[in-house]
């Protein structure tokens with residue numbers, strides 16, 4: 392009898408825990424996430440919506456936009472309703488919309504999310520020059536309501552539209568110009584090529600950075616990023632890494648004369664331009680598709696790199712996958728797992744922490760079982776790799792200084808480890 396009661400209690404607990412997990416939609420790895428076959432997308436109709444009188448207008452007719460509906464709640468408050476591309480999905484409620492008013496007025500804007508609670512501090516981008524450049528950007532203070540997960544802020548509206556977005560807009564068509572502006576491309580030692588196409592036909596750009604001759608044996612550093620569209624601070628960190636890797640410092644020159652860098656800064660351009668919270672145009676989390684390769688974007692990266700397995704002249708040596716979350720967080724491979732080079736991430740991260748005492752970091756080691764990018768690098772090449780997570784709300788100056796420091800420490804340590812590996816062989 393006791394047994395039966397325990398059985399009933401346990402059964403009830405298990406089923407209720409399970410169902411609460413299924414319904415939140417916040418789980419990082421919900422059931423079936425590693426089935427990476429195409430899933431249906433909920434459409435986001437592109438339109439301009441007016442509310443109240445005189446009218447306030449919201450538009451999602453631009454790349455990166457996400458705003459599913461717009462209502463007047465009363466004569467001073469408006470709701471922007473934001474829904475993900477599909478669900479279950481983790482709590483990365485991206486939004487971006489244009490807003491303007493027929494009359495100059497203050498308005499309260501409430502962000503209301505389906506399947507999520509507020510996460511990204513709104514950034515306001517305003518039209519400050521007539522030459523069609525959106526120049527000024529600042530953060531808006533929100534009032535957060537923890538019971539329903541909404542965020543409300545005040546904003547001055549006028550005839551000229553402003554853009555309000557969860558992070559600065561860095562859409563796919565801007566990538567090449569950004570690389571030029573940051574002087575990452577334009578050098579003889581940087582080649583840009585289209586590695587392949589996304590599901591909807593957008594190019595996935597690859598940068599090859601090296602001063603090594605084609606017939607010279609060399610180790611390879613790979614950078615991938617922007618698997619998850621709203622993770623802009625990780626993307627910006629990767630661009631700062633690329634600036635350092637292409638700089639004219641003695642260290643960077645020596646690094647380029649020894650290493651080959653292969654960089655894929657934006658591997659989910661469809662998700663970015665469609666204003667997705669996390670998935671690609673197949674409705675799939677790309678960072679769970681590194682074992683099945685059901686999606687074109689992961690296949691593009693695999694095919695651009697896997698020829699180096701057991702290659703005479705090119706040896707994959709280390710890989711970084713850039714992301715963002717609510718803190719600066721490094722996910723190394725478990726120290727117990729033997730990689731070549733071994734424990735590189737632990738050494739590198741140790742130096743980053745030592746050299747950036749004003750910044751908080753956390754380290755969380757993981758095993759190599761899940762089908763994420765880092766584990767594909769380990770499983771394919773036996774190398775060490777890292778998931779490099781940058782705080783969503785890191786101060787831009789801190790992002791700049793930490794990323795530069797981390798990139799230089801990376802080059803130093805990679806050179807040391809490569810020299811060591813030559814001596815050992």
Ligand SMILES: [Zn+2]
Nearest residue numbers: 619622714715
């Ligand atoms: Zn991510």
